[in-house]
Amino acid sequence: MLLAMPLAAQGEADVFDMAPVDGRRVALVIGNSNYNQGSSWAALDNAADDARYMADTLSDPARGDAQFETVLLTDATLEQTLAALRRFAETAENADIALVYYAGHGFQHGGENYIAPVDAPGRISDDAIAQHYVSMTEMIAAAYTRGLTIFVLDACRTPGAVVTVRRDGSAITPPPFGAVDAPDAVILYATASGNGAYDAAPPGAPLSPFATAMARAVSQPGLDIPYVFNAVHQTVRLATEIFEPDQPAQRPVFTGSYSRRFFFIPPDMEDFVPTETAAVEVAEAGSAPVVQRGASDAEILGITDRELATIDENNLVGRIFARHTMPSLRALADGGNPVAMSMLGYLLSYDQPPAEGDFSGERLAEAQRWLERGAATGHPAPQLEYGHFLIVHGTEENRPQAIELVERSADQGFAKAQSYLYSAIQRGLVPGRTAPESIGLLREASERGHGWASYALLFESEPFEPHLARLQALAEAGDVEGHSWLCRASERAYIAARGIVIDNAFDHCLAAANGNYTDAQAITAARYAEGRGVAANAERAHFWARLAEGAHYLDPVFRPRVEAILAED
Known part of the structure; x- marks a missing residue:
């Protein structure tokens, strides 16, 4: 979920033309x-x-x-x-x-x-x-x-x-x-x-x-x-x-x-099995990983509970499909795994335009079924995802149910839900809850390892050291989210004005750029072009600028600098 975006617009940055390209x-x-x-x-x-x-x-x-x-x-x-x-x-x-x-x-x-x-x-x-x-x-x-x-x-x-x-x-x-x-x-x-x-x-x-x-x-x-x-x-x-x-x-x-969706194997070929001569190793690699007895619903999918609670779905998908296939994900959902239900709901709905309460389309209808079923289990992941679904695709009549689902998820200490609820309260979407109260939710999310929450707290009028330390700890542990938010923080004038210094800012940006974070790619390009924190290198500046410029979504704040680098050819 793109928590830094207005809630009404979430999901719109990834909207594609509806008909997949085929032929x-x-x-x-x-x-x-x-x-x-x-x-x-x-x-x-x-x-x-x-x-x-x-x-x-x-x-x-x-x-x-x-x-x-x-x-x-x-x-x-x-x-x-x-x-x-x-x-x-x-x-x-x-x-x-x-x-x-x-x-x-x-x-x-x-x-x-x-x-x-x-x-x-x-x-x-x-x-x-x-x-x-x-x-x-x-x-x-x-x-x-x-x-x-x-x-x-x-x-x-x-x-x-x-x-x-x-x-x-x-x-x-x-x-x-x-x-x-x-x-x-x-x-x-x-x-x-x-x-x-x-x-x-x-x-x-x-x-x-x-x-x-x-x-x-x-x-x-x-x-x-x-x-x-x-x-x-x-x-x-x-x-x-x-x-x-x-x-x-x-x-x-x-x-x-990605202006139009494209499937190498279309959804209606879910039973596809490669021929033995063509892709024996593909079939073997796609088998479900060995799971330890007592593993959580998230661990069965190949991710940790902390990753589930702190990493956006668009980044979780790659981690899950490094070990699973769509058929195995559906099999887990059919078997009652609420995290699999949540991820299926996300995959079926992320590219759909706001439906204004009309869930009759094939993909949205199936997404709603999975999310509703998952939320009914009481697991915080599908509760948050279903709440987000209703906010994006529902009407004002769906808003109370959506907020209730997000609150239930947040009450269980699900970090992404706490950050999401903070954003909703800040925008006046939660009757009876005030902006000062929402800061407590953000602190809890930060303490639980949600990088965006720690980043957002750098803008609040309170001591910044604990939140900066948490981002640095995430980065030191190899969490690309930590690198990404430290990179972004290094470019914000307000943060610099508070006296916050991001050590090794270029290294954080490069790590996030290598992790396919578009904004970090744009910042890395600018730093290579200007020689900020690294020796100037026009070829590498151009490489990262080209990647950022061609990405499906680039923060408009960074686009002029990217275009200027490419214009210097």
Whole structure:
């Protein structure tokens, strides 16, 4: 729940066009592993195998109408790649969804991103790069379609290694693959700028963790595209954070305008099972995790009770689907798990416009059934979610019931509900309860680990040290919410005027940006551009600005600075 937004507008930031994009699906999948001898590019054990795996997954006949007509290239030369792009352009022009997947080496030079064919030379003059490498501009043009274009880019498995010899004789190593300018497209990067992606994790694995996660996520029935990418992010993070601190965890990042919903596997294919040859590991990865006896309803879904009470639903979804599938979530809900009911209600309603009391639409009707059933169990999560549902989609007549549900949830010490109730009281939506009284709710939510509550208390006229300390403790524990709110606090003039100093502000912003927090991406871009708390770096400023600018929702406060950075190209 977007607690910082007016209650009447909550949910509207994520409203999509109602009809999902669908129709003819085409894909170009490229994986380059074996670079020619004499090239500066190291061999990649798994890139070609990753591409084969993804091609098999997308073209699986079991997908029915959701199958992609797929062209696969492995260890492709420049000539082969360009020829494939020309053919794909003709195909994509008459398609509704086009997907381009690339695994291999890539780099950025002169504001353009390039992928490296296997016959790329080891040394090259500055003005000849475009003659030996494939620019992303060419790939973007080839993937133009009348509907939705998706790019999945895994081009950062090692730092840039191609040597460019400038005309004056000096040699440089170009920076890694950067942000791609592809308007009206959705882009998933295997990792953020400046970070490496694992070719295998653990070493010797037959596929990269990114390809494994991607194939699993695109085989999830009824999972909309932002949540597909969120699940990829969480799955890869979980698979690679075990190598910290020796090596950093890999965190995929994504951007794009989700103006229409898109399902790799539509909701009406809930019984979809990949064919054995196409996605054996996808099916295995999608099995429910082993759950300890006595686990709570939240723990059965793969999240902790604290996470359930303090993290917004849009971020919980990725964590849950890193371990579960939509069918397994429904099975848990059918079996009486109230947290599963709450999450189903959220997934069915988050993208729907305010209904003004008309719950007759198929998705809203099902959402209401699950939320009403979940709230009746007395669990605080569906109580809060159902209260929010009635506020967004109901009328004034539904308001008393909605507030009562939120109060019941808050009375159980559910931190998000306490913060939500604080917001409602502040806006005069709760008769008989006053603004000073609501501060107590916010303090309790802060004490229970709700990052937004601690952040909001920094603006209140009381000692700020306990609330700042709680945010710092969250960040130190690896909670991205803590990093996100500390990052935002570092940019607020009122907080600075109170004498509040956010130590290591850039580090907090970068951690939240890597966690796909859009506002943190915008702030990180500005800090790189201005050299605030970090050495100025135009390429990384551009990368993060491009991600923030292309996101579905960016706080208008940050948009002018993001646009200014992009205009400096």
